[in-house]
Amino acid sequence: MVRGGDAGPPVIGIIGREEELARVRRLLDPADTDRSPSLLVVGEPGSGKSTLLDVAAHEAEDRGLRVLRCRGHEAETGLVFAGLHQLLGPRSAEIQELPGPQRDALLRAFGLNEAEPAGAAGEPERLLINLAVLTLLSDAAYRRPLLVVVDDAQWLDACSLDALAFATRRLAGEPVSVLAAARSESVPEQFGAEFPRLFVPPLAEAAAGRLLDVQPFPPAGPLRRQILRQAAGNPLALVELARATADSPASLADGAVERLPMTARLERIFADRLARLPEDTRRALLFAAAADDPDLPAALLASSAAAPDGGIEAWLLAEKAGLVSLDSGRVTFRHPLMRSAVYQAASFAARREVHLALADALAGNPDRRAWHLAAAALAPDETIAAALEATADRARRRGGYRVAAAALERAARLSPDPHRQAGRLLEACDLAMHAGRPLWVEQLTTGVVAATDDPDLLTEAALWTGWALGATTRQKAALSHLLPLAASTAGTAPAVALTAVRHAAIVIYNMGDEGYRREALDLLARIPTDAGEDPDQTWPRAALDPFGDRPGHLRLLDRALALPDLGANELNEMGACAWVLDETATAVRLYGESMEHLRRVTTAGSNATLGQALAIAQFESGAWDAAEVTADDARRVAAENGLDMAGRAARYVGAALLALRGDTGRARELIDRAVAGIDPAESRALQARALAVRGAIATAEGNHPLAYELLRGLFTTDPDPVPLHYHASYYGLGDLAAAAVRARQRKDAAHVVDSVERRLAGRMSTRLTLLVHRARALLAPAHEAEEHFQTALAGPAGEQWPFERAQTRLEYAEWLRRRRRTGEARTALTQALPVFERLGARPWVARTTAELRACGVTMPAGREPARQVERLTAQQLQIARLAASGLTNREIGERLLLSPRTVGFHLYQVFPKLGVTTRAQLRDALNDAELG
Structure with a gap:
């Protein structure tokens, strides 16, 4: 706060906020190429x-x-969408210019078009709504640079926050700046780490003194010291304490006011000022305080209905008291x-x-009416509850899961x-x-337990509790709900027991704990094989024992995939089953189909849990650029929705890609963040x-003893080494052996390989x-x-994992060259090099080209096309490929959830990097680069 006087103009400048103002002003300077296009101002109330x-x-x-x-x-x-309506509602003419589906979805979000979406009645439309916001902002900025200002973001409705965050992340390179403010204790989760933050600290004592000096009645003496001490640098507290104590300095000078938490102290001050106002004024203020912003006209009419002067005097007194400001009827x-x-x-x-x-x-507005009736309810009321249930249904159909x-x-x-209470919960x-709020789910299930003793409802609540705990890092707590539930229902309600084991399977896979795994397998053996559908049986059996009955798992997977009309959840679980069985190409396909389902019918456009799984499968199948984009999106969605385990897995993919591409510093930082604060015993998969x-980082940096030490941690040091994780550990065997050779640890590594072969004799996948x-x-x-x-x-089967095959070809070539079989070595090296170049695995490219030179091959000075592609970011490469395929900017934007102008901006950067000047040249440039 920097305003002086009851109704005077703003003080020139901002007292004590010069540095913060300079940072904010950078948003307004288009010549500052280093500026971020968004900024979140964070501070305590009144700062x-x-x-x-x-x-x-x-x-x-x-x-x-x-x-x-x-x-x-x-x-x-x-x-x-109340906040979005406030921001964009007055732009009705521009809304009408939107593409038809986006326009209609946005109008429906604002309650201005009650027609159902054509061909998709009842389906959530959040993706179209978010795209409409993105297009509106992009088009507006094309006409004139744009600043979007969002105050009190912590109180913006979740749907509006999602839409604004969605658009902000996709407006890179456009003349749009987003400036938002939120309370430090309640920053919306949509504003993740990618939104730069400006913390507004308490004022220094000198600045606080200057602010007191410009007040209408500047305090002095002991009162001044008391205010400075109690305000503790909060500008609003300084101004309000000075105003509130202007007519009673003695009490404060004597220290009569207690040191209370700031919020309570300020609210107490406001309440004291209210008590001195006439009843009509307090009643008018209460109408305004109780009303939602769109309801304010109705509130003003209702508050003034009984006043002979229309309530004008009441509002003038409220403004004079400094509680409100009046402007153009607002x-x-x-x-x-x-x-x-x-x-x-x-x-x-x-x-x-x-x-x-x-x-x-x-x-005439049933949603707003229902909430006001709820706020007025004295006791339980089924009529009001039913009205809120109808409101929830309308919100759900628009994709507003959190509001619903x-x-x-x-x-x-x-x-x-x-x-009925328990059922609604x-x-x-x-x-x-669906909103991705596991902690909220847990709270809701607590209410179910308190409301009913119905065993069926309590069972369903226990399943939800287990899911919620498993979506966070509380793995043991999740299993303490799910496994006893499965044990108690295996004989009486096998379908429930199977669902509990299905939920438990992913938790157990993440934990990698042998005790829990054996317990779950024993429970699964007690559940009839005809319980549930084939998809319900497939995932837990494969996840809990991927090497136990591989042929049986594959038969069950084939039967499940033959079922018609598999939904996103079934495709997701079947993809996970295929992945754990090393049917990687099938896993990528199924995960991709599931993702397409979600993009068509859900609110977020992608799902973090599915996204991280798809990213891992893409990484293993050699689609590294796609994996990078998928993992980044999954990490962002996970952060927005509190899905901690999914976010950590997505960071792992990013770290693995960076390590294998030679960016070891960033890889180390990212993998450290992935495992920070987690108990290794509760997440052996992530630990492996x-x-x-970290082994790949050490290898890239040439520290082979450290690489071996790290990779050796995948197995215990027992006489018969046991894997740290019953599935994930085995896939480090090749790198473990490679590090052992350079670290002179062949015998120890061979002992590990011997143990693996004994343990998995006759049960290994082709990949393993x-x-x-x-x-x-x-x-x-x-x-x-x-x-x-x-x-x-x-055989061709190994081509499913191109990086692993290229590694083997390189190592075979090295073995051949040491035996002076250079011709054969050159053949293997020329097969491996294009793979490493396509993937951007620079340390492996360097090692392969060195071997080729040692074989007498004269390498080109540059291999320029490959270097040009390496200069593109993953998103730029993805956009370039789509443009080369003939898609327009708008079609690319719809596929990648970007505005057409953002696509154009990226292509503007891509052309000089690839040495082309037209879209027609893109296809040849990319083909040349990827063929090397």
Whole structure:
């Protein structure tokens, strides 16, 4: 806060906020190429965030920028797209110019078009809505540079936040800046780490003193010291304490006011000021405090209905008291805490009267009416609960899962029938799960347990609790719910038991704990094989024992895939089954089909759990560029939705790609973040992957003893080495053997390989068989090595894993060259090199080209096309390939969830990197680069 006087103009400059203002102003400078296009201003209530945004907006307008603004409202967090309507609703003419599907979806989101989507009745439309926002902002910026200002983002409804975050992430390179502010204790999860933050700290004492000096009645002496001490550098507290104590300095000078938490202290000040206002003014303020922003006109009419002067005097007194500002028929509280104080200071009877009046005034808007009736409810009321349930259904059909879950949760609280209450809470669990909110699901299930003793409902609640715990890092807690539930229902409700084991299987895979795995396998043996459908049986059996009955698992997978109309969840589980069985190409296909389902019918456009699994499969199948894009998207979605384990797995993929491409510093940072704060005993799968990545980093840096030490950690040091993880550990065998050769640890590594072969005799997949032969070839005596090399390279099956095959070819070539068989070595090297170049595996490219030179091959000075492609980011390469295939910018944007102008911006950067000037040249340039 920097405003002085009751109704005077803003103080020139911002007292004590010079550095913060300079940072905000960078957003407005298009010549600053190093600036970020977005900035989130974070601070405690009253720290001056809104003032910074106001100054930025005024300066932006002075510079000729177009400014779009919206502000979160505490009472609107439960209303779908309320914030977005505030931001874009006045742009009706521009909305009409949108592509038809986007326009119609956005109008439906605003309640202006009740028609169902053509051909997709009832399906959520969040993707189209988000694309509409992206297109609107992009098109607006094309006409004139744009600044989007979002204040009090912590109170913006979730759907609006999702849409704004979606657009912001995809507006790179366009003349659009996004400036938002949120309270530090409640930053929306949509504003993840990719949004730069500006923390607004408390004012220094000198700046705080200057702010007191410009107040209408500057305090002095002991009172001044008391205010400075109690305000603790908070600008709003300084201003409000100075105002509130202007007529009673003695009490504060004597230290009569306690040191309370800031929010409570300020609300108490506001309440004291309210008490001195006439009843009519307090009632008018309560209407404004209780109303959602779109409801404010109705609130103003209702509050003034009984006043002979239309309530003008009441509002003038409120403005004079410094509680609100009046502008063009609108009422704005000077600070959100003032709104809260007004509402909390009123009795329940007064609040109820206001909410009932607002409900009557909003009879034509059933959603807003339902929430006001709920706020006025004295006791459980089925009529109101049913109205909220209908609101939830409308929100769900528009993709507002979080809002729908909140409405159902409130409906449950108002349900007179405990059984109905529990049922609504369970429906809310399903919606909260789709919203990716595991902690919320857990809270909802707690309510179910308190509401009912119905065994069926309690069983369903236990399943949801297990899912919620498993989606976070509380793996043991998840199993403590799921495994006993499976044990208790295996004989009486086998379908429930199977569902519990299915949920437990992914947790057990992540943990890699042998005790839990054996317990789950024993439970699975007790569940009839005809319980559930084939897809229900396939995943847990393969996940818990991938090497136990591989032929049986594959038969079950084939039967499941033959079923018609498999949904996204079934495709996801079948993809996971194929992946764990090393049917990698099938896994990529199934995961991709599942992702396409989700992109058509869900709110987020992608699912973090599915995304990280697809990224791993793409990585293993040699689609590294696609894996990078998929993993980055999965990590972002996981961060936005609290899906911790999925986010960690996505970081692993990113770290593995960086390590194998030679960017060891970033790889080390990313894998450290992936495992930070997690108990290794509760996540052996992630621990095994981290060891593999760190081993690859050490190898790339030439530290072979460290690489061997790390990779050796994949197996215990027992006389018969046991894998750290019953599945993930085995895939490090080849790299373990390669590091052993350079670290002079052949004997120890051979002991590990011997143990693996004994343990998995006759049960290995093709991939694992090839890896074992690679390891044997590296570790065996010279007279045995070639047979293993040739077996590892025999047949086309190994081409499913191109990087692993290229590694084996390189190692075979090195073995051949040492035996002066340079002709054969050159053949293997020329087969391996294009793979390494295509993948961007620079350390392996360097090693292969060195071997070719040692074989007498004169290497070209540059291999320029490959270097040109390496200069492209993963997203630029993806856009270039789509453009080369003939797609337009708009078609590419729809596929990649980018605006057409962003696509054009990326292509503008791609052309000089590839040495082309037209789209027609892209295909040849990319083909030349990838063929080397």
